[in-house]
Amino acid sequence: MKAFFEIDQLTISFGGLTALDNIALSVDQGEIFAVIGPNGAGKTTLFNCISGLYRPDRGTLFFKGVSLQGKKPDRIARLGIARTFQNIELFAHMNTMENIMLGRHIFMQTGLLRGVFMWGRHSYAGREELRHRKKVEEIIDFLDLQAVRNKPVGALPYGTQKLIELGRALALEPELLMLDEPCAGMNTEEKQDMIFWVKDIQDELGITILLIEHDMNMVMDISDRILAVNFGQPILTGSPDEVSRHPEVLQAYLGAEEG
Numbered sequence: 001m002k003a004f005f006e007i008d009q010l011t012i013s014f015g016g017l018t019a020l021d022n023i024a025l026s027v028d029q030g031e032i033f034a035v036i037g038p039n040g041a042g043k044t045t046l047f048n049c050i051s052g053l054y055r056p057d058r059g060t061l062f063f064k065g066v067s068l069q070g071k072k073p074d075r076i077a078r079l080g081i082a083r084t085f086q087n088i089e090l091f092a093h094m095n096t097m098e099n100i101m102l103g104r105h106i107f108m109q110t111g112l113l114r115g116v117f118m119w120g121r122h123s124y125a126g127r128e129e130l131r132h133r134k135k136v137e138e139i140i141d142f143l144d145l146q147a148v149r150n151k152p153v154g155a156l157p158y159g160t161q162k163l164i165e166l167g168r169a170l171a172l173e174p175e176l177l178m179l180d181e182p183c184a185g186m187n188t189e190e191k192q193d194m195i196f197w198v199k200d201i202q203d204e205l206g207i208t209i210l211l212i213e214h215d216m217n218m219v220m221d222i223s224d225r226i227l228a229v230n231f232g233q234p235i236l237t238g239s240p241d242e243v244s245r246h247p248e249v250l251q252a253y254l255g256a257e258e259g
């Protein structure tokens, strides 16, 4: 039987550099599975392979028994895999509602711009618009973003913008959500909030989460299992306890902090 999400022998090189070398992982439905490793370890490259932005040289990827091999990013998104990016990728002049609505684009039959901006209630686009709006309002309620729903996102605090990005990924109604360093650049309070939301997405929405995070405290706190990588190579997969005590993991992190 195939796992919920399973990768085997994943390998990709850029020129002479092997960014990922024979990576295997298996994620169970409902868990928070983290990938950790120093900068340049290949974590974002892994997400890019999963979401179809990069084409691996070798290896297999199966989501609910369906191979992702050769599929384009929009196909993979439609299968139920959403992600956030390491850097904020919002439209600064658009408001919260509109930015989250952009996450619905893969469902929009009448085209993105018409879907967002046409308001005729009785037109097909109008009915579709209402349906998407309802979903977006649910997400705004869930993430407690009512107070900023009509505000241009560019002027909002960093932590709020990261939360809106999370909302946009949720708008895709994913079964697997990939978060690339959701706490990067945050202060302690913003981090604690983000940790709360990630756990809430797991608990309340039942969404499986693949998490890249540099902040060891966050990872240890919320992950069910962790894969540690270094220079594209797997070190081990284990519980937070096992991983945090592994000599090679300690070495990789201490080494990275010295540099």
Ligand SMILES: Nc1ncnc2c1ncn2[C@@H]1O[C@H](COP(=O)(O)OP(=O)(O)O)[C@@H](O)[C@H]1O
Pocket (backbone or CB within 6 Å): 014, 017, 019, 037, 038, 039, 040, 041, 042, 043, 044, 045, 046
């Ligand atoms: N498109 C690309 N072209 C060339 N090299 C890349 C590309 N994407 C990633 N790399 C290289 O792969 C390695 C891993 O990068 P990345 O996955 O971003 O690491 P991490 O997210 O763990 O910090 C780095 O050495 C990076 O320079």
Ligand SMILES: [Mg+2]
Pocket (backbone or CB within 6 Å): 043, 044, 045, 086
């Ligand atoms: Mg990265």
